Amino acid sequence: MSTKFVQKRDASMQLILQVGLDLFAENGYSPTTIRMIAEKAGISLGLLYNYFKSKEEVLRAIFQKNIRDIQADWRNSKESDQGITLNRFIRQFFKNVKNNNHFWILFYDLRLSGTTALVVTNEVKEIESVLQKILENCLVEAEIAFPGLEAKLLLASLDGVAQHFLLQNSFPVNDVVHLLLMKYPQPNAK
């Protein structure tokens, strides 16, 4: 008996997280109501509260799921390769942004809105630190000057480019990223 129920339960929870993420990204966190989520997920209010004890809990779960996914992405990327070049880092970053566009909209939104302070500060910081560590490594290995400062500049720039990409349908990410990469020395061989 247990397995079937656990599966159903998990399916419902995943659905809630997915729908919640979509709505939070589209309308913002505050304007999205728990009722909207339940309705779009096709479940009752009560059931949603059986799974998550509050709206904040839903938000946190969304972040935690996406942190796991992001980390998995980077782990795969590392394992399947000898090291991460700057080139690979940036491509991996935008691949993730493309695949999880709603999450990144929400991430950037909350980081700015001060809601962070109350609910997902730690999760935001964790994501930032994961990226920062990997990137700094890249830059050190690539023997680029001022790796710390360059990491700050690059992370900020990537955030900016990602946002423009997320907000404008026609934003030419690939070209822009190419232009960005041209400003950094390329490894000899590909």
Added chain:
Amino acid sequence: MSTKFVQKRDASMQLILQVGLDLFAENGYSPTTIRMIAEKAGISLGLLYNYFKSKEEVLRAIFQKNIRDIQADWRNSKESDQGITLNRFIRQFFKNVKNNNHFWILFYDLRLSGTTALVVTNEVKEIESVLQKILENCLVEAEIAFPGLEAKLLLASLDGVAQHFLLQNSFPVNDVVHLLLMKYPQPNAK
């Protein structure tokens, strides 16, 4: 109409807009209540509604005031000089961000949150287009390759750097901006 009334009215309105901007930037637009604004401004709820017919109207007024200020900044900048170099553009941009830090937090927040769609879309677009035009001019005059694409990259990067600066007290803007400028050819003479 008598001067005295106009002055009083203007004083109250400016106060509301200032306090509103501060609170919107600190807590986000939705979580900030009209009552919070009135209380922090030291006026009654009713008075606020004598001047602004809705919360959205307060937001719009804040944007319009800041658009005027930004445009004035750039106009002064132009007049006092023969042309705007990339260097000057970026310094001017960050000067504005520093002086109006709360506005820029709000700007970036709303652009992401979808609240834009309902209330200040036009204002956001206007700000974007003002900056884009000036920057593209710079790049053309500096004879930089791909000025259109570079403008996109640079605007996005500046947004990213501005955000990191706005969110982290200790962010070394000056150093980061310096590093950024090094990636572009400098005009021969200063």
Added chain:
Amino acid sequence: MSTKFVQKRDASMQLILQVGLDLFAENGYSPTTIRMIAEKAGISLGLLYNYFKSKEEVLRAIFQKNIRDIQADWRNSKESDQGITLNRFIRQFFKNVKNNNHFWILFYDLRLSGTTALVVTNEVKEIESVLQKILENCLVEAEIAFPGLEAKLLLASLDGVAQHFLLQNSFPVNDVVHLLLMKYPQPNAK
């Protein structure tokens, strides 16, 4: 000095009462705001309150003015004639309704809405009793059977016809009134 000021004062008061009546009739008493009245009358809020100490006071003044007008109408009607026939009564009634259409809309509205109970009960009753007395006299003099009951029926019917007339632009009052009169014996000579 006094005369001029008194005139001005009176003109303003009359304007307020006129505008108030129009708005009360168009929107209903409760939905009409004091501000609406002041604006449409082209005066300030404060001035309105110099003349009338409350919204209810404005309403009461409107009723009192119209009661005086109605009574004057009937007095003139009597004086200029030997007696009032049913025919004359009805024609006089509708003449008044036509000339003071907004007042009668308001009158019927308030009589039904329960607002009467709080503010103008006495005025409403006075108007009713004035009409009832005159009409009963008519019926007695015309030697109609059941003058009391007929008065009730006729007053009610006239109210109904007046309302339909007030609410429908194209209501054929004259024809309807003619039809009504045919149900009563006509005095031999005109």
Added chain:
Amino acid sequence: MSTKFVQKRDASMQLILQVGLDLFAENGYSPTTIRMIAEKAGISLGLLYNYFKSKEEVLRAIFQKNIRDIQADWRNSKESDQGITLNRFIRQFFKNVKNNNHFWILFYDLRLSGTTALVVTNEVKEIESVLQKILENCLVEAEIAFPGLEAKLLLASLDGVAQHFLLQNSFPVNDVVHLLLMKYPQPNAK
């Protein structure tokens, strides 16, 4: 959807409509507050808004329910008989007014107050047209002259009599109606 929920829901909704009608009739639509309704119905404010999305919606629902009831009354009346005489029409009309006195007060009030224009215009018109059709039929069948004009006169008169009846406890409706009927030719045999 489970029956139990439906029953509970329906019970609450009917209660709200009943209490709402009573209060609207007693105080008028505008002066009656949603809180008054909720309190008198013994439920919370929030629950009321679970079922009706606005105060106007409550009003509309009240009208729709009463329109259904009125139509049902007339349908029954027709079925159980070969045709509707004028006599029957009037008796049926006043039976309905007696049984639904609060609704009719509200109906007459709103028709005059201009609130109609915004919210229940259609419903008001529907009620008027239902009565008008039936009555005109009666008059045609009874071979009364000017059936169209007579219908207008009679509907107006009935409205007036109904209002006096609704507003004065001691109004002798039966006698007045009797007197009214005497002005029309009676069918020979019953």
Added chain:
DNA sequence: AATGAATGAGACTTCATTCAT
């Protein structure tokens, strides 16, 4: 597990009225 009825605090907004000038 699942439902949706029910709650109540609190949000936005309105408006009669007062007050300083």
Added chain:
DNA sequence: TATGAATGAAGTCTCATTCAT
């Protein structure tokens, strides 16, 4: 006399959350 700034109580409506079934 005349203005409109200022007030605050009260109204409509929302929404996260709990509860009975």
